[in-house]
Amino acid sequence: MAANRVLVPLSDTVTVRQTVDYAVRSGLEDADELECHLVVALPYDEEMPEGRTQAEEAEELLSRARNWAEEDAGDAEVRIETAALGTDEYLFGPRDYAEIFASYAREREIDRIVLDPEYQPGVTARILQPLERELDRRGVSYDEAPVDRPARHGRLVTGGQRFDQLFATFWISFGFYLVLGDPFYWFDIVTGVAVGGIVSTTLAQVTFSFPLDRVRSPIRVGRFILYIPYLLWEIVRANIAVSAVILRPSMPIEPTLARVNARVRSGLPLTALANSITLTPGTLTVRADDQRLLVHTLIPSAREDLFDGGLEKAIRFVFYGREAAGAIASPRERDDADVVGGDEL
Amino acid sequence: MIETLRFWAAVALLGLGVFFTFVSTVGILRLPDIYSRAHTASQTDTLGAGFALAGVAVAFGWRNVTVYTVLLLFFVFVTNPTAAHAIARSAAETGVEPLLADEGDETDAETVADGGEKR
Incomplete structure (x- = not known):
């Protein structure tokens, strides 16, 4: 009897466990042999720093899924293959995903794809429906795993935080609108409120991918305003x-x-620092792999300034406060800065 | 009296803006490779545009338009490093080797070897 072959694209969701379970059980219903292909599609190529972290996470997910599938298979004849797809290209949108799954299925004569209803590769929004459309167009048969899912809440963001986000976005956009218009003209105020409402x-x-803090976020803005004159002075000097x-x-x-390991958090602080x-002539960030900045420096004095870490201190002051800025040694002192060759690129 | 002062302040600021833009142009022509040129290209945006816009602000005086120049400068300051980094990074990714000063023979030899391979 011919073995059933099934392809299961995985992503780290609440329903992935049930999807694997369904794939194995339904595959064994009308055959006593099953070939189960568990794959993870990586949106970034492996060259990029995001890609590397993702590849590690994918490996972990694959090994967990393999255990699940073995558990579900019990005594039945199930062969499990795992693979990470798209490691050498940049996947963008459902069409790319559909293409990569379809070609994988074609190569291995897989007749069915089992989809996780919550399937969400990478960091983008859920793409299940457009993915199904694309699979339809390619004539690939797929099956959505029936799962019980917990009620979905806005992830990570609670009601209060949502309000803070709306509040902050509204006043930023409203303020910007009035700066461009006339703050004392009623028409501009009314349209500004409308625009601010829509935007927020x-x-x-x-706009805010991180939770806001009602006390600390305004303080940060204030400290950032203090930082601007310092930055301007540095720019003029350089x-x-x-x-x-x-x-x-x-x-x-x-x-x-030069390589500098910056002691600031990824995201906004690191972006601000890089x-x-x-922005200061003489130093140019070529690469930023998480906290490791690769900086091209033009003249020795600029490199010395970089190794003294004045800007890093200032950014730490903006985001973490005065103590954090004072506490840190310069990159040179803490051995986080060195000159590297061109092959580090 | 105040008006003449303001006039000459605006002229001086515009002159400084032109000067730094000129320096940046000279730098683009003189510097050897794409990385070092990216340094000097950002001079136009930072001080060149900065002084020119400051001159404009002084010339206009305290008016609504002055706020626009500050906003313009803000956006230039946000976009300039982004563009410079994008250029440098894409250069690095397509395998353009930077010309580096001698840091001992070892690095130099490696740079040459790698450069030869990628061309």
Whole structure:
């Protein structure tokens, strides 16, 4: 008797366990042999820092799923294959996913795909429906696993946080609108409220991907305003230094690549730091792998400034407060900065 | 009196803006590779545009338009590093080797070897 072959795309959801269970059970219903292919599709290619973390998570998920499938199989003849797909390309949207699953299924003569109803690869929104449409168009038969799912809440965000997000987004967009318009003209105020309302309801969750703090977030904004004059001063200083080097006939540049491990959290603080480094002429962030910044420096004085960590201290002040800024040693002192060769790129 | 002062302040600021834009142009022409050119290209955006917009703000005086120049500067300051980083990163990803100063013979040799391989 021919074995059933089934493909199960996995992602880390609440229903993935039940999906594997369903795939194994339904596959064994009309055959006594089953070949179960468990795959994870990776949206990023492995070269990128996000991709590497994802590849590790995928491995972990695959090994867990293999255990589940073995458990569900019991004594029946089940062969389990696991694979990570899309490691060498950048998957964008349901069409790419459908294509990669369809070609995998074609190569291995798989006749059925079992989909997790909550399937959500990568960080993007759920793509189940468009994915099913694309699979239909390719003539691949699929099956949605019947699962009990817990009631879905907005993940991570509670009611109060949602309000804070709306509140902050509303006042930012309203304020910006009035800056462009006339704050004392009733028409501008009314349309501003309307625009602020639309913007905040549609974009609040995109604008703030992290929970806001009612006390600390405004303080951070205040400290950021204090940071701007310092940044401007650094920019002027670096500009003059670079200009002097460029205008000198001998042009004594000394380009180097330097690696600095920044002691700031990923996300906004790291972005602010990397952008500030790039904004000051003489230092240019080429790569940012999580906290490891690879910086191209043009002149020695710029490199010294970078290793002294003035900007890093300032960013720490903005996001973590004065104690955090004072406590940290410069990257040079804590051995987080060194000059590297071109092969580090 | 105040008006003349303001006029000359605006002229001085615009002059500084032009000067830094000029330096940046010279830098683009003189510097050897894409990475070092990206450094100097950002000078136009930071101080070149910065002084020019400050000149505009002074010339307009305290008006609604002045706020726009500050906003403009803010957006330039946000987009400039993003663009510079995008250029540098795509250069790095397509395998453009930076020209580096001598950091001992070892790195130098490696740089040359790698560069030869990728071309």
